Amino acid sequence: MAVPQKPAYKPQGAFKPGGNRPKGNFRGRFQPQKEAEHRINQFIRVPQVRLVGDNVEQGIYTTQEALKMAQDQELDLVEISPKVDPPVCRIIDYNKFLYDKKKKEKELKAKSKTTEIKEIRFTPNTDDHDFDFKSKHAEGFLKEGNKVKAYVQFKGRAIQFQDRGQLLLLKFAERLADFGTLESMPKLEGRRMLAMIAPKAAKKK
Secondary structure, eight states: OOOOOOOOOOOTTOOOTTSSOOOSOOOOSOOOOOOOSSOBGGGOOSSEEEEESTTSOOEEEEHHHHHHHHHHTTOEEEEEETTSSSOEEEEEOHHHHHHHHHHHHHHHHHHHSOOOEEEEEEOTTOOHHHHHHHHHHHHHHHHTTOEEEEEEEOOGGGGGGHHHHHHHHHHHHHHTTTTEEEOSOOEEETTEEEEEEEEOOOOOO
16 A cells, blocks of 8 residues: 655745746835945045145055044045055045035036027118117127127118128127127128127136
């Protein structure tokens, strides 16, 4: 008579291949934080560092010595060159350092901004109201750092009024003198009298 076999023990909750393993990406509450731009203070975990700067005697110190020096000055120990041995650090106000860095980056971005050329069109018979309206627009363009190409369009027999067009463009440049500089005297190209006005450099505060 065959003896009945006892079923093999299977622990509860055990995973089986292709079975009840959780699927999909982890969507927990905690997400990895963005890595800090610099290691500072207690996050500098090397045995020694090289200190540079005007407020210290430059040289190699243990990290603990450098931290103590930073604490004595009520400043931060900031790692600025992590890939050398030992890493190079400075004792500075880290918040002020980041502020100045972002300010410089913003200034560089503003300087590297591509200058656009905005066009303003007149006719020999442009009235005062239209002239004032277009001058105001051009003022805004120059304040934004863009160049303004102003031109007087001559149609048909109006080409005989070139002098009027030149005077109008010179008056336009004079109106904008606080914001831009006339690059060259108005000149005729085809049936247009052109003048280019470049923005003045922003005054440093």
